[in-house]
Amino acid sequence: MTDAATTPTPDSLRPRTRIQQKNREAILDAALGVFARDGFAGATLDRIAAEAGLSKPNLLYYFRSKEAMHHALLADLLDLWLDPLRAIDPAGEPVAEILTYVRRKLGMSRNLPRESRLFANEILQGAPRLQGVLGGELAGLVEEKAAIVRGWSAAGRIAPVHPKHLFFSVWALTQHYADFDAQVVAVLGPEADRRWLDAERHLMQLFTALLTPAPGLFKQGGAG
Amino acid sequence: MTDAATTPTPDSLRPRTRIQQKNREAILDAALGVFARDGFAGATLDRIAAEAGLSKPNLLYYFRSKEAMHHALLADLLDLWLDPLRAIDPAGEPVAEILTYVRRKLGMSRNLPRESRLFANEILQGAPRLQGVLGGELAGLVEEKAAIVRGWSAAGRIAPVHPKHLFFSVWALTQHYADFDAQVVAVLGPEADRRWLDAERHLMQLFTALLTPAPGLFKQGGAG
């Protein structure tokens, strides 16, 4: 079955010419930067137009409103954002699985800081446009992964931790380096160049200490 | 020496009638809520006026501009924000000092969430009005306290950690519960009522695990 009118084709996937695609992407890229820095209310179409290299009315040819641009960005974001969490494998080695998760999330902070800030802005403002998704898709996925962590704790393969607060910790610690970068850089001064490397080392140490089970208790099966 | 004209009296301390004081405080209180939720650009004088129970022109009788209100809030905030960090005592028991610090910071997230979000909004936007203070007062204080932590690590009284990234971790983990409350509540669902208690337990466990030095290495002096 090829793509057809059977399933309602989402707006973001409607076929377009190469020029249309290119302009759409240029607009969304510019909008991402502006929304991330200035928030929804602080962002202006003038700025987005300038950064995209298009005129303001031309922006509104591609998106019917500022709101629509913001919506298009957010709609794609959560999926991307949750990829590392989805990748947690119940069959993997528990501590390694979580350390990998942390490393991936930190990598996203480093490589996608605008996305992180867009998300942070939205949540800070009470998640007016994400409420449903947070309580639905996100809560469901977290519930599923929390059960895995709970199982690992019960089996003594990691220390007993509150699974959901463990995830909060991963989010808080990794996203901090994107969202609060201005503060991180100001505090570190000349050390700031090394911040991503030092952050990774620090977070590996932190989660290893938190999760490594106390020796001699429960351990069943051992390594491998 | 009582207060006199010797030191330039800051605007926020100029003597006022009780009514003036009360209105000023009502305005700042309302402004704090609105700036925290909507960011600087998203905040409107109409909203602030409504929440303060005053007319818009009356707001501008007390503060010459929206910018001035924001400035007044930020000016007081950093001092308050850094109090728990200042309280870290080099003569205290290392792990206990840091756990106390974490507990105080978490308490501030719980009791002063608007302040936390105001601060987060500002940093998220690149700290345009705090750059100087972050690189000055904040960086200086962190440097001082980092030296203490470094000393504790060197003496084997806590595990060897990167002191500044340790502070970042405290900030990220505690402020997350204020700034991302919408997400925390959505993910926890019915558990959300217990979030502050569970967060405290989780963070105590996390920092205890991170900081407690490996037994048998270095330990000099022991308990007491």
Added chain:
DNA sequence: GTCTATATTAAGATAGAC
């Protein structure tokens, strides 16, 4: 599809009566 010109609304700030 892209532009110039413009309608419309909202928000910061001021004037001036009381």
Added chain:
DNA sequence: GTCTATCTTAATATAGAC
């Protein structure tokens, strides 16, 4: 000190030519 009325600017969005 506080209000109503208003000025002014800036920003979203649209009309209509090309």
